[in-house]
Amino acid sequence: MCERKEREAGKTFMPKFDDKGLLTAVVVHHETSAILMVGFMDAEALAATLETGFAHFHSRSRGKLWKKGETSGHVLEVRQTLVDCDQDALVLSCLPAGPTCHTGAQSCFYRVLDDGILQPVKA
């Protein structure tokens, strides 16, 4: 099987990091399916996530490994990991220990773009 075929159709997990060594991780709530946040993982963050069962990311601004909730306590317990066709994006289905957003919102996606203006998402 050629590499592309194996990557798309195979059973082998072969995460594809970009030229900065990152892939995209979308966090959804395991019970509600709401999208909670988007982060980036390098190989270290991915390994830490798989090893511990708690979501870790690579902070692009701080340039280092970051366990989500390491300060706030609002960790994300990973219950399921989905992988996309070319293996450069993951969906982490998680049980959050508290609000996911640093603003205190349950999700980072608390606003909707409405005719060019941001409005609060209606519950």
Add this chain to the structure above:
Amino acid sequence: MCERKEREAGKTFMPKFDDKGLLTAVVVHHETSAILMVGFMDAEALAATLETGFAHFHSRSRGKLWKKGETSGHVLEVRQTLVDCDQDALVLSCLPAGPTCHTGAQSCFYRVLDDGILQPVKA
């Protein structure tokens, strides 16, 4: 209001592109909330999306604007756009005209990582 505060709490849409001029766009199905794909948008793709109501991305491999479905016909009609706290990620809630993945799957996330092995997602 300082720029960070305005970005996080304000009504002004001020999309934050990374050093490659890209932000992350997560596509979800407007009716089922299933995550369909993850793509990247530059300012051109974002403008085309907002102007036409159909999802456009920037192809990182081809280095150019890409209207999703331009070849397959499987366009994504954007019904709602959510914006995250620091405005560097969007959720596009879409009605898909066909399977979203180029493999023919409804979603690009058709596999789950199970003990190190990729398995088909159970419906």
